[in-house]
Amino acid sequence: MSDQVEVVVAHHDCATLRVGEVFLKIDADQNRTDVEVEAMAMAPIPTPQVLWRKPPVLALAALPGTALGRLGEPSSASSAAWGAAGAMVRKLHDAPMPPWPGASLDERTTDLDHECTWLLANDVLPAELVTRNREIAEAALRPWTPVFVHGDLQVAHVFVDGDQITGVVDWSEAGRGDAMFDLAILTLGHPEHLADVVAGYGGDLDLDVIRGWWSLRSLTAIRWLIEHGFDPFEPGCEVDVLRSHL
Template sequence: MDEVKVVVAHHECATLRVGDVFLKVDAHQTRTDIEVEAMSRAPIPTPEVLWRKPPVLALAALPGMALGRLGEPSTASPAAWAAAGAAIRKLHDAPPPPWPGRAGRGIDELVAELDGECEWLVTNDVLPADLVTRNRHVAEAALRPWTPVFTHGDLQIAHVFVDGDEVTGIIDWTEAGQGDALYDLATVTLGHEEHLGDVAAGYGADIDLDVIHGWWSLRSLLAVRWLFEHGFDPTMPGGEVDVLRARM
């Protein structure tokens, strides 16, 4: 029997790896519905669905390795980062699904959530007030009208797999749907600002850097409490808190 490896686990869902099979266990089957449907619509490589028996979804492992990890230097080549940008552009150019995704939350909803998180971070002495205030200001750039496209919604670099300079697939589509293209581009480069130029070159379109910086700040401010409450460490070197400090 192959070793069972816990890839990630918290009170909402868990992912296990057994050999070349990933088993995703999710308490919210709507997320699994979205993941399966989004992968079927995406015009880029995604994991093969082997079987589904709620609450478990079995997916085949992708070849290659993750583009990188937040908080760690990426060993992927500039060409691999550019290939990721090209794959993201292909996704964004495809017909969007009929449902809104995580990257498609309305401005009023984002403002309310952002203000609440900023207040919590300061009131509970989690982060210095000047750090929160500065990043709240930077985040304003992301709070503008956008044209909805087919977004992944959680395009962290650990979800992009490459083999050499080629993208072999993208995993974890539970947040997919209509959303802001620059949210995806900001997420994949979060903590890896040095590769933004490579991603932009592969994406092949003008990118508003102020909006990218805004999403880095906004996403990080919203993530800190969730990460602490689910057993992760946003203060690790290169993590969300360092992303916030970089904007100072």
């Protein structure tokens, strides 16, 4: 095993370290870890093996392969791999739901309104940019039939080996939610692969709803990212996603 410790991600809420083929997730909120462990046990798709748990640390085995992509960077994965990701998400959404709830429509709407107010009051973004994307986000704010969602299905959380999905990580936001939310987070910043994902997922999907979630996710993430030391203004990231909708 390597004697090097790699900091995968670290902020005020939690940190993830990698030592060789083991990931160590440190989280002071054990409720999040409870959700992660239970969701991985329920999910009908590949997930990391839980090696051991000693609060506040959860040890997971590394998944084979590499991430499907990164926000702000072009993805080197094939169209077939993106399609396989869509099929994997469909399998998750068709599975029995976890017993705990996810964010409600009212909670999503309130959160969006609060974040838009903050963005404008602090001159973080131009009013035109916030207003236009708030209008686009309205397409996502409609009643949905809940399914088993990952809840934070960033492209970096999906691992592939060639055209095959080897697993999905970071399940602490899993619960009941809108299927289109997962598809939107997976394709955020990678609109060129939306058609591949939709083809793999199957069905007649409303792409305006997915675009609405792109705007909503970006608007509501910016303050958190800034406060935790990340830069949503980097090329291809959240602010660029918002600008692409003008």
